[in-house]
Structure formats: C-alpha cells, structure tokens
Amino acid sequence: MQREINGRPVIETARGPVLTPCAPGSVLARLGDKWTILVVSMLALSPDAPMRFGAIKRGIPDISQRMLTLTLRNLERDGLVARYYHAEVPPRVEYELTARGRSMLGPLAAFTGWIRDTWQDIETSRRAFDEAEFERSGDGSKSKISL
Structure with missing residues (x-):
C-alpha cells in the first residue's frame, strides 16, 4: 500500500520519504491564488443565475479590471467557470x-x-519570530538564517 499525505503520494527511498506531485504546479498555483478564491467565492453567492462582470468586480473591491479579466479567463480555461456572451447592444457577458x-x-x-x-x-x-530575529542579530540589523 502506497503512503500518502494530503492526497500526495509519498515514495519511500533509502534517503527518506520523497513527495511526488499530486498535480502540476500550475494547477496548484492557480487554485490557491487569492483572486481565484475570491472570484469563485463571489460566483458561489449566485448559484442559480450567472453574474455580470461589473457585479463580480463590485463584490471584490481591491481587484483591478485587468486582474479580474485574467482570473475569469484562466478559470474558464480550467473549466471552473462558464462564460456566456450575449450579442446585444451593448454586449452582455x-x-x-x-x-x-x-x-x-x-x-x-x-x-x-x-x-x-x-x-x-x-x-x-x-x-x-521577527522580534527574535532582531534580538539575535545583536546590532539591530536583520540576520539571515539558512534552513
């Protein structure tokens, strides 16, 4: 039986356990991104009806129009969000x-x-931690610790 931690397979080697990818790093980075979490949460507030771009943007005050556009495009690319374009005047998305x-x-x-x-x-x-680092440096300058 293969060992896992948080859904991630672990390979036991002579030098110790080695984590293997459970998904490509690009997927993990996208799904753990601050804007992804906020956009998905905002869309979850309207489970029975699609939301317009402006409503999403108003619900996430700190997001720029460009970042919202990129986030929605990436979520659509990943199959997490559906985009509906209505050819009206003005167009509605x-x-x-x-x-x-x-x-x-x-x-x-x-x-x-x-x-x-x-x-x-x-x-x-x-x-x-930062206060302890400050005290360890002695002269008040931050010391760098290698792990």
Whole structure:
C-alpha cells in the first residue's frame, strides 16, 4: 500500500520519504491564488443565475479590471467557470461556476475557514519570530538564517 499525505503520494527511498506531485504546479498555483478564491467565492453567492462582470468586480473591491479579466479567463480555461456572451447592444457577458467549479466549494470552505480561525495566531507567530530575529542579530540589523 502506497503512503500518502494530503492526497500526495509519498515514495519511500533509502534517503527518506520523497513527495511526488499530486498535480502540476500550475494547477496548484492557480487554485490557491487569492483572486481565484475570491472570484469563485463571489460566483458561489449566485448559484442559480450567472453574474455580470461589473457585479463580480463590485463584490471584490481591491481587484483591478485587468486582474479580474485574467482570473475569469484562466478559470474558464480550467473549466471552473462558464462564460456566456450575449450579442446585444451593448454586449452582455455573464459568468457562472461549472459543476467542476462548484465541486471546489467544499474544500475551499474548509480552507478559508481554517484561515479565518488561525490568521491572527499566524500574525502573532510572525511578530514573535521577527522580534527574535532582531534580538539575535545583536546590532539591530536583520540576520539571515539558512534552513
């Protein structure tokens, strides 16, 4: 029986365990991206009707028009979002999650829930680490530690 950690196969070697890719890095990078998570979450608010670009942008105040366009295009390319173009005057474009996109909502809720519950502890750990680094450097300059 092959060993796994978080769905990722582990190969046991003489030098110790080695993680193998569970998916290409480009997929992992896309799905863990801040804007992807926010766009998917925004589209999840309207499960029964597609959303227009402007409504998505208004719901994510910090996203630029260019970043929203790129994010939606990439999510469409990955099969997570469907785009509907209506040849009207003016043209109307709407977006909605596909079945694959909706299947991401459960794991995404667990992940974002964990972040919501732990981000303050993470910030506290970062401050403590940075203060300890400052003290270790002795002269007040940041020291660099190699891991």
